[in-house]
Structures are given as C-alpha cells and as structure tokens.
Amino acid sequence: xxxxxxxxxxxxRPGGIADAPAVLDMLDSAVAWMNARGNTxxxxxxxxxxxxxxxxxxxxxxxxxxxxxxxxxxxxxxxVLVLDSGPSPQLPITPAGEPERYVRLLVTDRRYxxxxxxxxxxxxxxxxxxxxxxxxxxxxxxxxxxxxxVAYYERNGFTPTETFLSDAWPGQVLARRLA
Numbered sequence: 001x002x003x004x005x006x007x008x009x010x011x012x013r014p015g016g017i018a019d020a021p022a023v024l025d026m027l028d029s030a031v032a033w034m035n036a037r038g039n040t041x042x043x044x045x046x047x048x049x050x051x052x053x054x055x056x057x058x059x060x061x062x063x064x065x066x067x068x069x070x071x072x073x074x075x076x077x078x079x080v081l082v083l084d085s086g087p088s089p090q091l092p093i094t095p096a097g098e099p100e101r102y103v104r105l106l107v108t109d110r111r112y113x114x115x116x117x118x119x120x121x122x123x124x125x126x127x128x129x130x131x132x133x134x135x136x137x138x139x140x141x142x143x144x145x146x147x148x149x150v151a152y153y154e155r156n157g158f159t160p161t162e163t164f165l166s167d168a169w170p171g172q173v174l175a176r177r178l179a
Contacts (some may be wrong), residue, residue: 010117012124015067015080020058022077023067026107027058031133034109041169042142042149043172068124070108070117079108081121083128092164093173096136100130103139122156126178135178140164143153143172150174 015023027048035045048054062069063081070079082105087093099100103125108117129137141149143163150172158174165171 009073009116010078010120011071011073012120013071015062015069017059017062019067019069019077019080020055020062022069023058023062023080023105023107026054026080026109027054029110039145041144048089048098050055057085065104066128067127068121070121072112077109078112078115079106079117081125083125087138087173091140091166091171093140093171094162096138098136098174099134100136100138101125101130101132101136103132106139118152119156126176129178137170137176137178138173140171140173143170147172 027043031045031047034040034042044051048058055099066083068081068083069077070081072078081103084102084104086096086100086102088104103122106118106121108121125137127137137158138161139153139158141153143150153174154160156176158176160172161175162173163171164173
C-alpha cells in the first residue's frame, strides 16, 4: 500500500469506497465545528450525512475521483483530500485552459486541528500533480467569514485568481504553479 509518513506522524494513503463513512463523519464534525463558531454560511447547519445526496456525493468522491486519506499513527483517518482533473461542472468557474489537478475536497478531523494535516494533504496533491506531469493545482473555497479559508490556502502557496458566486455562496478560486 502506498503510504507517505510525515514528520508529525501522519501517514497519507490513497483512499477508496471503504473510507466513505470516515469521510462523512469528518464532514459532519466540520459542520458542527463551524456552526459552534457561528459559521452557518459555509456549509449550512444540516450535517452532511443528512443532506439530500450528501452520502452519495462522498461515495462518488471515493470512487470517481482520487481521494487521499491522512491517518494518525494508530491508523485513524484524520483528514481527506480529493483530487480531480477540474472543478465541479456545477460551479461557475473559468476553465484553466491547460491540464490541472483540482482539489475538490479538503477536510480534517477537528480533534486533530493544528497538526499540519491539511498542509500535508496539499503537499500530497502537489506530488500527485507533478507525477502526472501537471503544472497547475487549483482549489475553490468559501470566501466569506472574513476570508480565513482563503488566507489558509495562501499560506499553503496558493494565489487567488477569480471570485464567483454560487447562489448566495461567495467563492474564491486559488491556483498554485508547480514549476
């Protein structure tokens, strides 16, 4: 099995359909954590597992895309990153005009916050893009709430490119060149 161990004890491996329940749990806990902080605009107030189509979307992420699971030293899933060849077709995002890898999902278990899990998963995305001969990695994220999420991606080497509005949801696309 392909595993990369990082200095903070996190291992990253390719994911699959068997990881869907853990991914759904992480998404549910992320919604609860955001709501507890007063953020109901990013992912709403309904647990991801209870949204119409939520479980099915996670299953698609683990079967149709390239999921990567971060695990703690004892094998507990603590984060997930899902890579695709482009953004969701439902979003009003300008095509890159070149081959790219696109971060469709990045979420970590909030019990393990501050341990570099998201950054390690983003570095794995960089490795995967380079391995595929792709020089562009992009991501979109929620641009509301004072821009904390946009700032997170900037700290991880991404540059804002375009903004968009999906219904009333403000979004930001960011790109990272992999020269």
